[in-house]
């Protein structure tokens with residue numbers, strides 16, 4: 274979808290509804306009139322949008338003389354350093370490549386243990402595979418769904434070398450707790466920031482607190498560039514090792530890693546030049562887009578807080594979060610209405626609500642086959658908090674490109690459904 278098409282669909286919307294007029298009217302699931310139309314539904318979920326500027330940018334890169342195409346990378350990396358306040362940046366072809374690179378850069382070796390969360394995309398935990406290290410799963414905090422520092426210490430052994438932490442859905446993890454453990458036990462910290470472009474923790478950009486911050490530029494992310502990624506670090510050695518790992522020909526001359534400049538370590542992780550251009554444009558628009566999303570999401574949160582069975586991930590005052598995804602928890606035992614039924618009822622009203630789509634990691638087969646690992650992964654039978662949150666998740670749109678009216682209609686849909694929960698009990 275491009276911007277000019279969006280304006281057309283926004284202009285077609287004329288439904289105006291507020292909470293009061295729909296409360297206690299027949300649920301759409303029971304044959305009543307839906308709160309939202311199909312068109313409005315579509316707009317709420319739109320992401321990403323590449324506009325005229327992105328299209329012109331892509332064409333401009335293609336039309337360059339061959340020797341000018343890759344200059345884009347250095348420019349992008351300088352802009353990343355400036356925005357994030359980082360000494361070094363390295364663009365990569367995916368976020369996964371950035372994470373695998375980080376595992377090598379910090380010097381992880383065969384048999385080393387890395388503390389990881391279970392509720393995340395697999396690249397946070399499987400960066401261990403790159404270097405023959407082993408993941409050690411730790412449960413999460415119920416109020417953020419992120420790695421719980423209070424549970425990490427019990428899992429630290431003489432082999433523990435690092436913590437790989439995700440900032441799930443854009444909510445920063447407890448970096449004070451994590452960094453103080455890292456200091457105490459001399460551990461490196463890799464931040465997986467693929468959900469958290471632009472988020473801040475005590476005034477510092479996420480991705481600059483640990484040793485290396487890794488980001489994805491994949492199409493669904495808050496900096497969409499089709500595919501791509503980058504990493505940030507303030508450490509000269511980590512930067513040089515990162516370049517040497519997957520970027521032959523770019524290893525800094527004044528670093529001993531330069532001896533591998535002609536080959537890399539068997540990987541080629543260079544970003545696509547068009548993605549690089551799209552990444553630059555996404556960076557330019559990041560803060561403004563994050564603000565629109567936050568305003569819309571916070572409005573909904575403020576309007577549905579207190580509905581029976583709903584729990585929100587509340588944002589602590591020292592955190593400025595972003596929303597890669599907008600997730601809330603719904604506890605069916607508090608209402609007697611099954612989660613599946615609530616989703617059906619909201620969807621019937623035209624409000625898209627989904628189940629969380631990430632499977633949790635400690636339940637996946639890859640961790641169970643000892644032959645794949647330098648030492649068997651000690652997979653926990655249960656991570657109770659992770660499993661409980663995972664079972665309660667409802668995903669809502671992030672409302673990045675829609676009018677506030679649609680946000681209001683979503684709120685109305687929730688209140689309409691909650692005004693007649695008794696209709697939905699089985």
Ligand SMILES: *Cc1c(COP(=O)(O)O)cnc(C)c1O
Pocket residue numbers: 366367368369370393394395396397439465467468488489490491500501502
């Ligand atoms: C998207 C994502 C990645 C991987 O990024 P790709 O660019 O898709 O390789 C890593 N971690 C998390 C948490 C992600 O969401």
